Amino acid sequence: MSALLAARELAVRIGAQGVCCGLDFELAAGEILVILGKNGAGKSTLLAALAGLRPPSGGQVLLQGRTYAAHGSRAAARLRGWLGQHRDDPFASTVLESALAGRHPHLGRWQWESAADVRIAREALVEVGLHGLETRDVQTLSGGERQRLAIATLLTQAAPLMLLDEPLTHLDLNHQIAVLEILARRARQGAGIIAVLHDPGLAWRYAQRVLLLYGNGHTELGPADTLLTPARLERLYGHPLARIEQDGRVAFIPI
Amino acid sequence: MPARRRACYVLAALAGLAGLSLAAALLVGSVAVAPRELAALLGGEASSLAAEVVLQLRLPRALSGFACGGLLALAGALMQVLLRNPLADPYVLGISGGAGVGALAAILLGLSGVGLDLFAFAGALAALFLVFGLAHGDSSWTQTRLLLTGVIVAAGCGALVALMLALAPESKLRGMLFWLMGDLSQSLSPWPSLAALTLALLLVMPFARELNLLARGAETAQALGVGIARLRGLVYLIAALATAAAVTSAGSIGFVGLVVPHLMRLAIGNDQRLLLPAAVLAGGTLLVAADTLARTVIAPEQLPVGVLTALLGVPVFLFLLSRTGGQRA
Numbered sequence: 039m040s041a042l043l044a045a046r047e048l049a050v051r052i053g054a055q056g057v058c059c060g061l062d063f064e065l066a067a068g069e070i071l072v073i074l075g076k077n078g079a080g081k082s083t084l085l086a087a088l089a090g091l092r093p094p095s096g097g098q099v100l101l102q103g104r105t106y107a108a109h110g111s112r113a114a115a116r117l118r119g120w121l122g123q124h125r126d127d128p129f130a131s132t133v134l135e136s137a138l139a140g141r142h143p144h145l146g147r148w149q150w151e152s153a154a155d156v157r158i159a160r161e162a163l164v165e166v167g168l169h170g171l172e173t174r175d176v177q178t179l180s181g182g183e184r185q186r187l188a189i190a191t192l193l194t195q196a197a198p199l200m201l202l203d204e205p206l207t208h209l210d211l212n213h214q215i216a217v218l219e220i221l222a223r224r225a226r227q228g229a230g231i232i233a234v235l236h237d238p239g240l241a242w243r244y245a246q247r248v249l250l251l252y253g254n255g256h257t258e259l260g261p262a263d264t265l266l267t268p269a270r271l272e273r274l275y276g277h278p279l280a281r282i283e284q285d286g287r288v289a290f291i292p293i
Numbered sequence: 294m295p296a297r298r299r300a301c302y303v304l305a306a307l308a309g310l311a312g313l314s315l316a317a318a319l320l321v322g323s324v325a326v327a328p329r330e331l332a333a334l335l336g337g338e339a340s341s342l343a344a345e346v347v348l349q350l351r352l353p354r355a356l357s358g359f360a361c362g363g364l365l366a367l368a369g370a371l372m373q374v375l376l377r378n379p380l381a382d383p384y385v386l387g388i389s390g391g392a393g394v395g396a397l398a399a400i401l402l403g404l405s406g407v408g409l410d411l412f413a414f415a416g417a418l419a420a421l422f423l424v425f426g427l428a429h430g431d432s433s434w435t436q437t438r439l440l441l442t443g444v445i446v447a448a449g450c451g452a453l454v455a456l457m458l459a460l461a462p463e464s465k466l467r468g469m470l471f472w473l474m475g476d477l478s479q480s481l482s483p484w485p486s487l488a489a490l491t492l493a494l495l496l497v498m499p500f501a502r503e504l505n506l507l508a509r510g511a512e513t514a515q516a517l518g519v520g521i522a523r524l525r526g527l528v529y530l531i532a533a534l535a536t537a538a539a540v541t542s543a544g545s546i547g548f549v550g551l552v553v554p555h556l557m558r559l560a561i562g563n564d565q566r567l568l569l570p571a572a573v574l575a576g577g578t579l580l581v582a583a584d585t586l587a588r589t590v591i592a593p594e595q596l597p598v599g600v601l602t603a604l605l606g607v608p609v610f611l612f613l614l615s616r617t618g619g620q621r622a
Contacts, residue, residue, distance in 0.1 A: 142517045
């Protein structure tokens, strides 16, 4: 079987700024890849290109061996989930309805959500710790609760490839770890995951590979434990970092 | 499937209300008709003054009112979702402004009937093409650009309307003002607007669930498999043509398009599969009820129906808003 996602000679630009060029990689089932880089380096733009939401300026993105155009948007949505950065809900909607939105690509045009779809959505809400809030209006939720609801919607979509743009925004420490544990569990069950994170320590802990975006078109891709060194991260963020290791876990703190 | 069953109950109840409002519109007026006689009249078995009044005057007017109310509520609900702005209404893109300029020009030229309708529709289409043409920037419409262009075109039309009102002879002013406030007595035949309503609803219903996703954000919708550019273009066009059809037949009736969708959202939630048909039924019902009052409260004088829709709708809306606000707190 072909890789869940493959980038071939991928070039992405924002205006005149290069994000990456000639990027080649494959993401296999069960793998977690984390994208790191400064604000404005193009992490979200690259992720959107990998998700087929914006055209790359060169090269190809292949979802299970075929381009997004060849899949069609509905079929692609059954294979690839995407979590965006922005949450805003101009209209009232219940938590359960919002989670059920993830079932859209699995339903026919005239089909309504079945009891099985509702069960999948409820299980996802339990997983992110939002059970009991099914009938609450989304507009009354806190920022962190909305973020977890968006993750529950992504889980409800049940796509084997998940692309997450800053999934830990607004989340407390305990929920950050809980969400990463959910993603790691999905990966063990065969999902492929690409996430944009801000904490290199969490990337070290959860990712097999990291992709570093330097913001000038230069990128580095490799195993997390060899690539995440203080020297390299200092170049990446433009700020000196110290590496602290305790009980087999690593943290990077800004000096 | 409880959600689907609930939708059926809600729509059946609203259809019942719509039927009641239509029946009331046929019964009430200077020539009173008893409910028992109505069936015979509609069956065409009696020919009398009553039959003449009900079949020739009240029935077409009630159907026109229902179609216009439904069109405006549908267009309003669609605009609110497309612009992701609860304050959007069918007139936000300047369509009623364009129709107003056309209609007033027709009245100034001494036209009435079909001529007036043609001018109004041409005005609405001109505004529509102007807005879409100008807002069509680099290959895609951005929401803000579309909204701003609509608001500016509407303002320009408003100025033209004010100019024509200032220049108009005294004798034509009343007709012009009634057109601007919305008035069903001028609508000719209910069939074009009823056809437009049916067509618009049939065209958007297949996309109702995709519109639910669009309301949650364009990128999210796109990631869930919605072809947003095509969907937006299609639905904008349907909403705009629905608005044009409504204003052509009854002038720019305010309030229905803004508030009926909100009223329905507060009552039944924001699932477009239920909301769109429910808004059509409720908008039609509200306009028929308002028009029946407009022609009876100070009979034989008639009030412009636009005034009545606001007077009826505002308290209902405020009540619902305070009720849901209380639940949430």
